[in-house]
Amino acid sequence: MAGVPRQPLVVSSDPVRIGYAPSAGHWYTIARTLNWLHGDGGCCLPWCTVDWTILTSTSETYPVALRSRPATTHRLWMVYAAGGTGNVTEAEFTDLSAATHTFQATTLTDPGRHLFYFVEDCSAQDADMGVQTGTIGFEQIAGGTLRVHGIACYDLPRPSLDESYPDMGVEPPGGASPMVDRDGESAGGIAESVGYARRHAARLGLFTWLGDEADPETVASGNSLFDISPLVMPRRVGDSTSTGITAHVRARLASGGSSATLRFDTDNAGDDDSTSVSSTSWAWYTLGPINATNEDSADNVDLGARTSAPFGELFNIDNQTGDDLEIAAVIVTESPAAALDHWTPQRLGEDDVELWLDAEHLCTVAGGDVTAWACPITGRAATLSGAPSFDGPDSGYGNRSVVDFDDSIPEHLAFADGSQWDPTGDGLTVYWVGEWSSTASAYEYLFGAGDIANKGWGVIEDGSGLRGFAIDGGGTVRYATEGTTAPGGAAIIRFRMDGDNGTIEAGIRVNRGSEATVSFTNYSASAGTHDLQFFRNTAGDKYGSGKVGAFLVVNREVSTAEDERIMTALESRFGL
Amino acid sequence: MTQSGDFDYFPPLPPGFVAHGDRPVDSSAWHDHIAGGINHLRDQSGQILANWMATSTGDELGPNDDTPGRWYEAARIPLILRMRPDGRTHGLVVHLRCWNAGTDGDTTSARWRWYLMTGLENFGVGIEPFDYAAADGADATVGTSASSEWLTGDSGKSLYLTTAQVARSRPLGFSVDSSRAGAAQNEVRPLLAWLIVGVEPQGTANTGTTLRGYQVREFDSEGF
Numbered sequence: 001m002a003g004v005p006r007q008p009l010v011v012s013s014d015p016v017r018i019g020y021a022p023s024a025g026h027w028y029t030i031a032r033t034l035n036w037l038h039g040d041g042g043c044c045l046p047w048c049t050v051d052w053t054i055l056t057s058t059s060e061t062y063p064v065a066l067r068s069r070p071a072t073t074h075r076l077w078m079v080y081a082a083g084g085t086g087n088v089t090e091a092e093f094t095d096l097s098a099a100t101h102t103f104q105a106t107t108l109t110d111p112g113r114h115l116f117y118f119v120e121d122c123s124a125q126d127a128d129m130g131v132q133t134g135t136i137g138f139e140q141i142a143g144g145t146l147r148v149h150g151i152a153c154y155d156l157p158r159p160s161l162d163e164s165y166p167d168m169g170v171e172p173p174g175g176a177s178p179m180v181d182r183d184g185e186s187a188g189g190i191a192e193s194v195g196y197a198r199r200h201a202a203r204l205g206l207f208t209w210l211g212d213e214a215d216p217e218t219v220a221s222g223n224s225l226f227d228i229s230p231l232v233m234p235r236r237v238g239d240s241t242s243t244g245i246t247a248h249v250r251a252r253l254a255s256g257g258s259s260a261t262l263r264f265d266t267d268n269a270g271d272d273d274s275t276s277v278s279s280t281s282w283a284w285y286t287l288g289p290i291n292a293t294n295e296d297s298a299d300n301v302d303l304g305a306r307t308s309a310p311f312g313e314l315f316n317i318d319n320q321t322g323d324d325l326e327i328a329a330v331i332v333t334e335s336p337a338a339a340l341d342h343w344t345p346q347r348l349g350e351d352d353v354e355l356w357l358d359a360e361h362l363c364t365v366a367g368g369d370v371t372a373w374a375c376p377i378t379g380r381a382a383t384l385s386g387a388p389s390f391d392g393p394d395s396g397y398g399n400r401s402v403v404d405f406d407d408s409i410p411e412h413l414a415f416a417d418g419s420q421w422d423p424t425g426d427g428l429t430v431y432w433v434g435e436w437s438s439t440a441s442a443y444e445y446l447f448g449a450g451d452i453a454n455k456g457w458g459v460i461e462d463g464s465g466l467r468g469f470a471i472d473g474g475g476t477v478r479y480a481t482e483g484t485t486a487p488g489g490a491a492i493i494r495f496r497m498d499g500d501n502g503t504i505e506a507g508i509r510v511n512r513g514s515e516a517t518v519s520f521t522n523y524s525a526s527a528g529t530h531d532l533q534f535f536r537n538t539a540g541d542k543y544g545s546g547k548v549g550a551f552l553v554v555n556r557e558v559s560t561a562e563d564e565r566i567m568t569a570l571e572s573r574f575g576l
Numbered sequence: 577m578t579q580s581g582d583f584d585y586f587p588p589l590p591p592g593f594v595a596h597g598d599r600p601v602d603s604s605a606w607h608d609h610i611a612g613g614i615n616h617l618r619d620q621s622g623q624i625l626a627n628w629m630a631t632s633t634g635d636e637l638g639p640n641d642d643t644p645g646r647w648y649e650a651a652r653i654p655l656i657l658r659m660r661p662d663g664r665t666h667g668l669v670v671h672l673r674c675w676n677a678g679t680d681g682d683t684t685s686a687r688w689r690w691y692l693m694t695g696l697e698n699f700g701v702g703i704e705p706f707d708y709a710a711a712d713g714a715d716a717t718v719g720t721s722a723s724s725e726w727l728t729g730d731s732g733k734s735l736y737l738t739t740a741q742v743a744r745s746r747p748l749g750f751s752v753d754s755s756r757a758g759a760a761q762n763e764v765r766p767l768l769a770w771l772i773v774g775v776e777p778q779g780t781a782n783t784g785t786t787l788r789g790y791q792v793r794e795f796d797s798e799g800f
Contacts, residue, residue, distance in 0.1 A: 011614045016611060046625055047626035231627070237620070312791075
C-alpha cells in the first residue's frame with residue numbers, strides 16, 4: 001500500500017548526477033508526489049449554478065456526464081439547496097450510482113442556503129477514464145418545495161493506493177532498505193507510474209451547465225445556446241498542445257422537427273465539430289475532441305493564460321442549421337492524455353520479452369538504408385537481407401520513423417533464431433505496428449517465423465483478406481481469418497498462439513477489434529526457414545511491400561491488463 | 577498550476593530507458609523525464625473548480641438590490657482546495673462575466689470584489705458557514721456600457737489560503753476505501769472554502785448589475 005500525502009513534495013533534479021545513485025530522499029519525494037498525482041482526487045463536475053424546483057411529493061432526474069480518475073473509489077457531491085415554500089423535512093438525493101441519500105433543508109433568506117455533502121460509493125474504478133453518463137435525482141418527500149441552486153462533484157482523494165494498475169501507487173523506500181526490483185518500487189515502477197500519471201493526473205471537468213429535460217432551452221436554427229460564449233482552459237500536455245476538449249450535450253429535436261445540426265464551436269476558425277440530430281428523444285451527443293487554447297504554466301504574469309486569447313478558449317453550442325433543438329445539459333471535458341509514452345517491455349519480465357524492435361530509435365541507417373535493426377532487450381541484431389529504407393518521420397505513425405520495405409528488390413529482415421518462439425506451452429504473443437499493400441499475384445506475407453511451405457506461423461494478406469496462420473501436426477495450414485481490414489494505413493496487429501501441443505488456439509486481432517481465432521492440434525514448428533521475416537512471399541521468390549514501426553514478441557500469453565498497457569503504449573507512441 | 581520544474585511540457589523518454597539487466601538508468605533521462613516530468617505533471621494537474629454561464633438574460637445571478645454605494649453578495653461558490661508543498665493552498669484564478677444592464681437608466685460602472693473564506697461543516701441549521709476570511713482579494717470595474725465584460729483580478733495574483741488559515745480551517749471528513757478491494761477504509765479530509773463574490777454599484781441610480789458567468793481554476797501566480 002502506497003500512502004497518498006495531503007500535499008505533493010518538491011522534486012528537485014539536483015540530486016541526479018552522473019555516476020551517483022539517487023538518494024533515498026530524492027526517491028522519497030518522487031514516490032510521494034507520484035502518489036499525490038494519482039490519488040489526490042480532482043474536480044469532475046465543476047461547480048455550476050442551477051435553478052431546479054422539486055415540488056412536494058415529486059421526484060425529478062437530471063442528466064449529467066463526468067469523468068473520474070482511475071484511482072477513484074468515492075465521489076463527493078456538493079449540493080446547495082434550500083426549502084422553497086417551507087422547510088423540507090425529508091428529501092432524497094440520488095447519485096450517479098443510483099444510491100439515495102436523505103437530507104433536510106430549511107428555508108433561509110438569500111444567501112443563507114445550505115450546502116450538503118453526499119458521498120457516492122462508485123461500484124467500480126474506471127481504468128479507462130471514460131465519460132460516464134447518467135442521471136442524478138432529487139425527491140421531495142415531506143415539507144415544502146425543494147430548491148436546488150448549485151452543484152459540483154469531486155473525486156475524493158484516496159488514503160492509499162495499490163501498487164498496481166490502475167492505481168499505480170509507488171512505495172517510498174524504507175529506512176536503510178535498498179531499491180529493489182519489484183513492482184512499484186523499482187526504477188521501472190517509477191517510470192511506469194510517471195507514464196500513467198500523464199494520463200491520470202488530468203484536468204477532469206472543464207465546464208458545467210445543467211438544465212432540465214422537463215424545461216429545456218430551445219435553440220433555433222442559426223442561434224447559440226449561450227448569449228455569451230463560456231470559457232474553458234485545458235491543461236498543456238505536449239510542447240504547446242492540449243489533448244483537446246470534448247462537449248457532451250444532452251439534446252433532442254423539438255416536437256415536430258425532422259433534423260438539425262448540433263455544433264460545438266470555438267473562437268478559433270476550423271476548431272469545431274458537429275453532428276446531425278434527427279430524433280425527438282433525449283440522447284447524449286459527443287462532439288470533439290477539438291483543439292483548444294491551453295494553459296501556459298510558465299506565464300505567471302497572465303495567470304497561465306496565453307496572450308493570444310482572453311483567458312483560455314471561448315466556445316459555444318450552436319444549432320447550425322435545421323429545426324429547433326432542445327438542450328438540457330452541456331458538460332465540457334478534457335480528453336485524457338495517452339499514458340506510457342515511454343513504455344518498455346521490461347515490466348513483463350526479461351525472460352518473457354524475446355524481441356522489441358523500434359524503428360525510430362534502434363535502427364542503424366546508412367545512406368537512407370537500414371543496415372541493422374537491433375533489439376535492446378536481448379542485444380541481438382537483425383540479419384539483414386536487402387536494404388529497406390529508413391522512412392521518417394511519417395505522419396501516419398505519429399511523426400515517428402518506420403522501416404519501409406519495397407517489393408521491387410528481394411529484401412527482408414531475418415533473425416536466425418525465430419524458430420525458438422514455439423507457442424506450445426506458455427504461448428506466444430506478437431505485436432506488429434505497420435501497414436501493408438495488397439499484391440494481386442501472390443500472398444502478402446507481413447511477418448512470421450517460417451512460412452506456409454515450410455511450417456511455422458505468420459500473418460498474411462491473400463484473397464481471403466488478413467489472416468494469421470499456423471501449421472498443425474499433420475502439415476495442414478490453419479487459418480484465423482480476420483478478413484475485414486483493408487491494406488493501407490498504419491495498424492496494430494496482434495497475433496497469438498496459446499495451448500499445449502495437444503490443442504492450440506491461434507488468434508489475430510487488428511487494433512482493438514474482435515479477435516478471429518482457429519483451434520487445431522499439434523503445432524509444427526518451422527523446420528525449414530527459421531528466420532523471423534517481414535514481407536517475404538510464401539514461395540520465397542517474391543517480396544511484399546509495406547512499413548514497420550515496431551515489432552514486439554512476448555514468449556507467452558499476455559494478460560488483459562498487460563495487453564491494455566501494450567496497446568495503449570503503441571497507440572500513444574504511433575498516434576494510432 | 578505554475579511552472580515549478582525545468583520544463584513547461586512533458587519530456588518524452590526513449591524506449592529502453594529502464595535498462596536491461598544490471599545496467600544503470602541513464603541519469604540525463606532520469607533528470608529530464610522523471611524529475612522534470614513529475615514536476616510538469618503536478619504543474620498541469622490544476623483543476624477547474626467552478627465554471628458556469630447563464631444562457632440568456634434572465635438566467636443570470638445578481639444581488640437582491642443594487643442601490644449604488646452599497647456592497648451586495650452576488651454569488652457564493654463552495655470549493656474543495658488542494659495543498660501546495662509549502663502548506664498553503666494552490667492559487668485560484670477567478671474570471672467573472674459581469675454586466676451592467678442599465679435597466680434603470682444608469683450605466684455607471686460597478687465595482688466587483690471576490691475573496692476566499694474558509695469553510696466549516698454545515699450540517700446544522702441556520703449556521704453561517706464561515707469562520708476566517710482569506711487575506712487576499714481583488715477589485716475590478718466593469719465598463720459603463722450596457723454590455724458585459726470578462727473581469728479578472730487587477731492584482732495579477734491568484735487567491736489562496738495561507739498556511740495559518742489552512743491550519744485554522746476545519747476540513748471535511750469522509751471514509752474512503754484504502755485499496756481497490758475496499759476491505760478497509762480510512763478518512764480523507766478535503767479542505768472546503770468559499771469564494772464570495774460581491775458587487776458595489778457606482779453612480780447615482782440602480783444599474784441592473786448582474787453576474788452572467790464565472791470560472792474558478794487552480795493556478796499559482798507564485799512558484800514554490
